[in-house]
Amino acid sequence: MGRLFGTDGARGIANTELTCELAMQIGRAAAVVLTRHSQEEKPMILIGRDTRISSKMLEAALVAGLCSVGADVTLIGVIPTPAVAYLVGKYDCDAGIMISASHNPVEFNGIKIFNNQGYKLSDEIENEIEALILDTPDQIPLKQGVELGRVFQRRSAVHDYVNHIVSSIDGDLKGLRIAVDCANGSASTTADLLFRSLGADPVIIHAEPNGENINDRCGSTHMESLRVYMMEHNCQAAVAFDGDADRCLAIDENGDDVDGDKMIAIFAKDMKERGCLANDTAVVTVMTNLGFFHFTEKEGIKTVATKVGDRYVLENMRQNGHVLGGEQSGHIIFSDYASTGDGQLSAVQLLSIMKRTGKSLSELASIMERFPQVLLSVQADAVAKDKFNQDEDLKQMIADKDDALGKDGRILVRPSGTEPIIRVMVEGKDHQEITNIAKEIVSLIESRI
Numbered sequence: 001m002g003r004l005f006g007t008d009g010a011r012g013i014a015n016t017e018l019t020c021e022l023a024m025q026i027g028r029a030a031a032v033v034l035t036r037h038s039q040e041e042k043p044m045i046l047i048g049r050d051t052r053i054s055s056k057m058l059e060a061a062l063v064a065g066l067c068s069v070g071a072d073v074t075l076i077g078v079i080p081t082p083a084v085a086y087l088v089g090k091y092d093c094d095a096g097i098m099i100s101a102s103h104n105p106v107e108f109n110g111i112k113i114f115n116n117q118g119y120k121l122s123d124e125i126e127n128e129i130e131a132l133i134l135d136t137p138d139q140i141p142l143k144q145g146v147e148l149g150r151v152f153q154r155r156s157a158v159h160d161y162v163n164h165i166v167s168s169i170d171g172d173l174k175g176l177r178i179a180v181d182c183a184n185g186s187a188s189t190t191a192d193l194l195f196r197s198l199g200a201d202p203v204i205i206h207a208e209p210n211g212e213n214i215n216d217r218c219g220s221t222h223m224e225s226l227r228v229y230m231m232e233h234n235c236q237a238a239v240a241f242d243g244d245a246d247r248c249l250a251i252d253e254n255g256d257d258v259d260g261d262k263m264i265a266i267f268a269k270d271m272k273e274r275g276c277l278a279n280d281t282a283v284v285t286v287m288t289n290l291g292f293f294h295f296t297e298k299e300g301i302k303t304v305a306t307k308v309g310d311r312y313v314l315e316n317m318r319q320n321g322h323v324l325g326g327e328q329s330g331h332i333i334f335s336d337y338a339s340t341g342d343g344q345l346s347a348v349q350l351l352s353i354m355k356r357t358g359k360s361l362s363e364l365a366s367i368m369e370r371f372p373q374v375l376l377s378v379q380a381d382a383v384a385k386d387k388f389n390q391d392e393d394l395k396q397m398i399a400d401k402d403d404a405l406g407k408d409g410r411i412l413v414r415p416s417g418t419e420p421i422i423r424v425m426v427e428g429k430d431h432q433e434i435t436n437i438a439k440e441i442v443s444l445i446e447s448r449i
Contacts, residue, residue, distance in 0.1 A: 083190070188207040
């Protein structure tokens with residue numbers, strides 16, 4: 001990718017890496033580039049944000065940048081990322097921007113841009129925006145007087161988005177008591193309305209954002225309190241979202257985790273049986289658990305594994321006409337209903353299968369056996385990541401360890417596209433063995449970079 005945009009937009013520590021000045025420049029350059037690629041001389045840009053303390057600050061900077069080059073802006077406030085992707089088309093806007101750092105801690109923030117169809121911008125357009133900011137900022141024409149952009153607000157966004165998710169299933173969720181963790185993030189504005197609209201009985205936690213507590217020991221990255229809460233309240237299942245609600249993980253009635261891989265397995269089997277899994281194919285990533293591939297082989301479901309990142313999953317889905325894809329982390333894409341990962345859509349689809357089949361979540365999840373998997377990470381800035389990428393001897397050492405595991409194990413080592421770390425993943429049948437191997441690889445990387 002480029003110098004500003006990673007695998008999921010521009011992201012960094014707010015006000016030091018992702019500054020107001022940079023946000024304003026991104027707004028200006030994005031408006032100029034998007035105008036080049038459309039027929040509109042005065043584009044309308046939709047902006048949503050999550051609940052972190054820096055989001056309003058960056059929103060103000062983006063608005064200033066956009067209006068200064070003549071773009072109009074529609075603000076929809078705190079809302080999930082997939083809502084922006086959906087509403088940009090519904091509201092006939094030329095682009096959508098989400099201000100969020102997703103599952104990252106409060107000090108981070110990000111700027112994610114969608115085109116007028118709700119898809120993340122292509123690498124080529126992101127590169128154009130970067131080049132304008134970094135190489136030729138003097139070519140950004142500033143407007144004056146009545147040519148300046150205007151700012152509008154849309155207060156129906158939450159209801160319009162919730163109604164869309166409700167319409168994605170036939171029937172309702174009556175009789176289901178579920179625990180819901182909103183991560184003190186964007187789902188805090190939508191989850192209660194969504195599940196009650198479908199007739200479920202939701203008990204909701206971590207839905208009191210104060211600007212500082214987003215993802216703080218809660219949400220899909222910290223599910224301990226949700227597990228306790230659901231057992232205390234006799235829930236049939238629990239779902240957890242991250243800060244911008246584009247991912248979802250679940251817990252079954254016994255308190256066991258149901259990760260993205262198991263959820264995709266449930267969806268793939270159900271959709272194939274109902275004849276709506278296009279090409280009988282699910283698109284996943286190289287990080288997907290080996291148990292998933294064993295499951296799909298047994299069920300006659302084809303799989304495609306892409307690079308890590310929901311943008312690459314979606315890219316493959318669009319190119320090949322597939323309708324289901326996602327990641328272990330809980331980014332799951334149903335292209336019949338959404339142009340990006342949507343945590344609340346995934347939750348509703350999962351719960352609707354429970355309601356329709358009468359099966360418990362543990363019974364549904366039992367269709368896939370998960371191989372033991374160890375995930376470790378090495379702190380690595382851009383320089384260290386570059387050293388790793390160029391160290392062929394190190395890669396060969398890792399490959400040799402991978403070969404030794406055979407067909408029932410594997411090793412995947414990759415620099416993160418969103419965080420300053422290198423991720424180490426080892427799978428196999430013996431948990432102690434793969435733990436030792438993962439630690440060896442971490443030590444090896446640290447000693448060489």
